[in-house]
Amino acid sequence: MKKIELAVLYMAIGLGANLAVSGQGAAGDASAKTEAPAGPSIDVPALEALREGSMKKLIFHSEPRAVSQEPFEDAQGETRRLGDWSGKPVLVNFWATWCAPCRTEMPLLDALQAEFGGEGFDVVTIATARSAPGGVDAFFADAGLAHLEKFYDADQALARDMAVLGLPVTLLLDAEGREIARMQGDADWFGESAKAIVAQLMEY
Numbered sequence: 001m002k003k004i005e006l007a008v009l010y011m012a013i014g015l016g017a018n019l020a021v022s023g024q025g026a027a028g029d030a031s032a033k034t035e036a037p038a039g040p041s042i043d044v045p046a047l048e049a050l051r052e053g054s055m056k057k058l059i060f061h062s063e064p065r066a067v068s069q070e071p072f073e074d075a076q077g078e079t080r081r082l083g084d085w086s087g088k089p090v091l092v093n094f095w096a097t098w099c100a101p102c103r104t105e106m107p108l109l110d111a112l113q114a115e116f117g118g119e120g121f122d123v124v125t126i127a128t129a130r131s132a133p134g135g136v137d138a139f140f141a142d143a144g145l146a147h148l149e150k151f152y153d154a155d156q157a158l159a160r161d162m163a164v165l166g167l168p169v170t171l172l173l174d175a176e177g178r179e180i181a182r183m184q185g186d187a188d189w190f191g192e193s194a195k196a197i198v199a200q201l202m203e204y
Helices: 002-016 044-048 053-057 100-116 133-143 157-161 192-201
Strands: 059-065 072-074 090-095 122-128 151-153 169-173 179-184
Touching: 044 059, 044 192, 053 192, 090 100, 100 122, 100 133, 100 192, 122 157, 151 157
Parallel strands: 090 122, 122 151
Antiparallel strands: 059 179, 072 151, 090 169, 169 179
C-alpha cells in the first residue's frame, strides 16, 4: 500500500511540474499487457554499436519486453493499441504540446517517418499529459508536421502502464511488438546514427 501511495504522490507532483509520470512500477498492470512472444533474435550489440551522439541515450534491453495494450485514440476517435502495428518495427514517442524538447524533436521524427514510414516501419507519436486535440492541431501546424499521424493518450493510461517518466520518452518495438529499447529525453532522430539503427532494425 505504501508503494502505491508513493507512486500516486509522485504522479501528482510530476503533473504539477509539467511532467507525465507513471502511477505504477516498471512492470505496469500485467492484465493490460500481452506476453512477449518468441520472435527473431535481434543482434543487440550490432545495434548498440551504431549509437553516436544523442543516440547514446538509447538503452537496449537485454531481453525484449511485453508492451501495454491499454487503448488510446487516433484523430478520428477510433480506439488503437500498440499491438495494431505488429508485423513491423515501430518507434513510439510519448510527447506533449507544452514539452519544450518535444518541439525540437518532433520535426525530426516527422522527417524520419517521411523517409522510412510505410510497410516496413512506422513512427507513432502519442500526445499525453494534458495535450488536447486543439492544442495538438496547433502544434502540428506551427511545427510543419506533415507525415506523422495524431494519436491521443488523454487519460495517460498507456503512459502510466508503460512507466513513462517525464517527456519525451521514445520506445523501439520490434516486429513482434516487443519493446527492445527506450530513450528518456529528446534526440536527433533524423541523424545518420538514428537512421542507421532504424535501417538495421528493419532487416530483422
